[in-house]
Amino acid sequence: MRSTILLVTALLFAMHVGAKVVDTAAPLTYTETQSKTAIEIIDKLSTRHYRKLALDDNLSSAYLDKLLETLDPGRAYFYASDIAGFEKSRAKFDDFFKKGDLAIGFQIYNQYTARINSRLLSIIAELEDPETQYNFTVDESLDADRENASWPKDKAEADELWRKRVKAAVLSLKLSGKSVEEAKTTLTRRYKNQQSRLQQQDREDVFETLINALTLLYDPHTSYLSPRTLENFNINMSLSLEGIGAVLQTEDEFTKIVRLVAAGPADKTGQLKPSDKILAVGQGKEGELIDIVGWRLDEVVQLIRGEPNTIVRLQIQPANEDATAIKTVTISRERVKLEEQAAKKAVFEVKEGNSTYRLGVIDVPAFYLDFEAYRQRDPNFKSTTRDVMQLLQELEQENVDGIILDLRNNGGGSLQEATTLTDLFIDQGPVVQIRQSNETISRHHRSRARAVYRGPLLVLINRLSASASEIFAGAIQDYGRGIIVGSQSFGKGTVQSLTGLQEGQLKITESKFYRVSGDSTQHRGVIPDILLPNLIDSSEVGESSYETALPWDKIHAVAHDKYYDITELMKEINPQHEARVAVSPDFNFLKDQLQMVAELKEKKALSLNEKTRLTEKTLLDQRNLASENARRKAKGEAPYPSYEALKAANEEENANALSSPVQIDTEKDAMLREAGFVLADFITSQRVEASSKLANFQE
CATH class of the missing domain: 3.90.226.10 (2-enoyl-CoA Hydratase; Chain A, domain 1)
Incomplete structure (x- = not known):
């Protein structure tokens, strides 16, 4: 599940709103201006968009699916009974949009916020309860890909799904070096951050979400920019070559790197690549790493962006690696210089x-x-x-x-x-x-x-x-x-x-x-x-x-x-x-890497057994070591004695690359x-x- 990306040349943010937390103190409703804007958008899409889509029952049906995918991509918040209620309007959204009637869309959004608010309260209570324990010796697993899963039939089934999700998050943090109590503290802070954002959303955010679920049906680069989003967009355009030099997007709860700007600070580290997920952001060399899972992308950007010659640290979950392979990358913010981008x-x-x-x-x-x-x-x-x-x-x-x-x-x-x-x-x-x-x-x-x-x-x-x-x-x-x-x-x-x-x-x-x-x-x-x-x-x-x-x-x-x-x-x-x-030797090494990536991608279930996860990580490390040593032997180079030695050599190479001018490596x-x-x-x-x-x- 992806959000619409605004591809600007440096650190920008995706304006399309992904899964977000909303205050349920009072149901949100739309304004007359939003109603008129919706009608205007329908007219422009119908007359000016390259793709000629008929605003009919077929589009209405696709819209409901896209809206539900946008709000709840992991099918973890809504119940089957909620979906059954929404189904009654499946063929009516085209008529609603033509009239500027956003009532059902706001109703769906309000129901979503009620579910997510209730879920956050229960998760935080569980994490803050000193009696809560997690048994990582049980052989159970979490379905890692719920794109086509069934919606939970009731609260009990949703509770079981979330029990496993929270347990998986605790285990991942434990495997990355935290104690269980530290993991619970980190996750409590994460979900309380989401809860605080629950208080900040308003009808402008809801309208943007509803409209962008529609624009996404036309193509991934068409999107509605609310006044607030437009203001942020213009700020980022004026600062387009400052920051870390990365294009980001939201995917589910995570902020993901889409592209690195050539010769930008992030590119120079040699440690970041497309599809890496950013888990936390810290200011300076010693500042606290703030967990940003579940944050809105514009808020993540505000944390990452800063004055030139200042330090920002990103905690990264690398793409195509074990979920426990978390690392922290230190980046010096700077303006991307045109001469550094030069041919x-x-x-x-x-x-x-x-x-x-x-x-x-x-x-x-x-x-x-x-x-x-x-x-x-x-x-x-x-x-x-x-x-x-x-x-x-x-x-x-x-x-x-x-x-x-x-x-x-x-x-x-x-x-x-x-x-x-x-x-x-x-x-x-x-x-x-x-x-x-x-x-x-x-x-x-x-x-x-x-x-x-x-x-x-x-x-x-x-x-x-x-x-x-x-x-x-x-x-x-x-x-x-x-x-x-x-x-x-x-x-x-x-x-x-x-x-x-x-x-x-x-x-x-x-x-x-x-x-x-x-x-x-x-x-x-x-x-x-x-x-x-x-x-x-x-x-x-x-x-x-x-x-x-x-x-x-x-x-x-x-x-x-x-x-x-x-x-x-x-x-x-x-x-x-x-x-x-x-x-x-190099291409055979790459062939091995591609095989490992393919195998990791095929894994649809995440084990919640600590011993099993540690064994999986050890086997993956050993395969990486064997693959690298096979390449080195074929080139007449000395093999690494251990995976730790290989990892240290890679870190040293990255550090050397960071301190050296960007050059063409012909060797x-x-x-x-x-x-x-x-x-x-x-x-x-x-x-x-x-x-x-x-x-x-x-x-």
């Missing part, structure tokens, strides 16, 4: 047969443009295209045989820069097509000059390459200008705009990107010519992970040149790549090295034929 280069050599090739690599972490300097006509304004052009000229002077453009983890940025960067590698021609909701198609984004670099090219992408990165990589692939290597990209191929309302604003998806081949970049993203494995779980990260993401589709292609027949070249290059990967980066071999294969296979083609290309 950078390196040169490395690979040997292919009897030939040794010098290859240049240009790392492009973002599609940036100093808009202020550009508007003021500063001749030295900084941009991705200008920087890459300079690096290309330098690399050609260093006599490289080919160039790798590294777009891994590049979440996008300026569409203008995506277009002008493409212009450096192809001659005149279209770069991207944009289709509006009224089906008009724009092809104004074009390459307008002769290519600056005309040699062999490879583009490296991964699951976090999004938006502008996908436009560039898609154009290079469609033109057959170079080889695309890596993993399937993010698939963000839609464009949003903000539009005013009587109360608040609506962020609405109005257009969609298409490649010159006619293929959309939406949902499917860019599929590489050669696929490399990736530890990023595509079911958790990427456009296709959103249930209501707009689908991939195709429009008419636009005339464009074709420089190489990449498909034909792959018949020769891909077998060579597969042969290398099959015996590569340890297995993906980059293999991309180099693929490019060398391309050069080798094309030496005779490519010479004539490039000669014609240069004419």
Whole structure:
């Protein structure tokens, strides 16, 4: 279950409200202005949204499911009798919205708050009772995935579910090093924090939740911003490059990292990755870690955000690891400097047969443009295209045989820069097509000059390459200008705009990107010519992970040149790549890691037996150690004597990386090295034929 994300370039927050706690002192009701705003939103969604959905009984039915999923994703608060009562309105929400009648929505929300308030009171009483004990020797388990579970049939069944949930939380804290009493204190504070937020919610929050359950049916990037949310959004826009440099979202009770801003403070630690969950936040090196599970995302952001050169500590539950693998990451807040996000280069050599090739690599972490300097006509304004052009000229002077453009983890940025960067590698021609909701198609984004670099090219992408990165990589692939290597990209191929309302604003998806081949970049993203494995779980990260993401589709292609027949070249290059990967220590290690991640994901039940959990953790640690040592032995390196030694070495490496300037690692980066071999294969296979083609290309 996911909330709508507002993807801003640094530490932002998702405006869509997830499961939240509300005061039940008095039932909340809607205002006349909210009623009129709801009607206005319905009109804008019907006339301006790219996806044409009929506001009918089918949408009404889907709305009820989405609202219940938003409020109670773990199916732990509502009873089956509550759901039976809501079912009476399943086919009526379309009529309610047309009239601006929000009564049933508020009634459902008020019932939810009554259930969650009652549950919080009972949990806190249990945790504060000194007689409460937990038996961790009993063989029982908690269903970890309740997305499709049945609703508790009554209070007794819900009580049993919550008994296990609280016990699981106590055990996880105990396994992370706390005593049972310390765990009870931590959880008491967590649930009292939720209870205090119960007092703070008002009808504005409820309205936002109800409306966003509707907008999510259109697509995950369309959302309603209440006046309060809009104010926070504008504050974050003005501070968009300050903080820790991470994009966050709410998932169930947790705050999850979606993306790290390139060269940002969080990225520099080397200890955070997408899908990691933030459990607690502390100020300074010694400040108390405040448990933030169950907090609203804007409140979490307020804790994390702060003045430059100050310290914030995040307690993290790493993704794809045992639930007890909790760690604390120390981050120095700072403004993300444009020069640190700038493209950078390196040169490395690979040997292919009897030939040794010098290859240049240009790392492009973002599609940036100093808009202020550009508007003021500063001749030295900084941009991705200008920087890459300079690096290309330098690399050609260093006599490289080919160039790798590294777009891994590049979440996008300026569409203008995506277009002008493409212009450096192809001659005149279209770069991207944009289709509006009224089906008009724009092809104004074009390459307008002769290519600056005309040699062999490879583009490296991964699951976090999004938006502008996908436009560039898609154009290079469609033109057959170079080889695309890596993993399937993010698939963000839609464009949003903000539009005013009587109360608040609506962020609405109005257009969609298409490649010159006619293929959309939406949902499917860019599929590489050669696929490399990736530890990023595509079911958790990427456009296709959103249930209501707009689908991939195709429009008419636009005339464009074709420089190489990449498909034909792959018949020769891909077998060579597969042969290398099959015996590569690094790729075999990655294969082991992927297998372990898959096994962890398959576990649908969480044991509440302490001995069983400790055994599971020990076995997982031993597998990680064995996998790493197998890699080291294959490379002729000494194995680690224990898992503790491996962990210490990793922590030391992270500390060293944090204190060193961000550089391109051409030695340890297995993906980059293999991309180099693929490019060398391309050069080798094309030496005779490519010479004539490039000669014609240069004419």
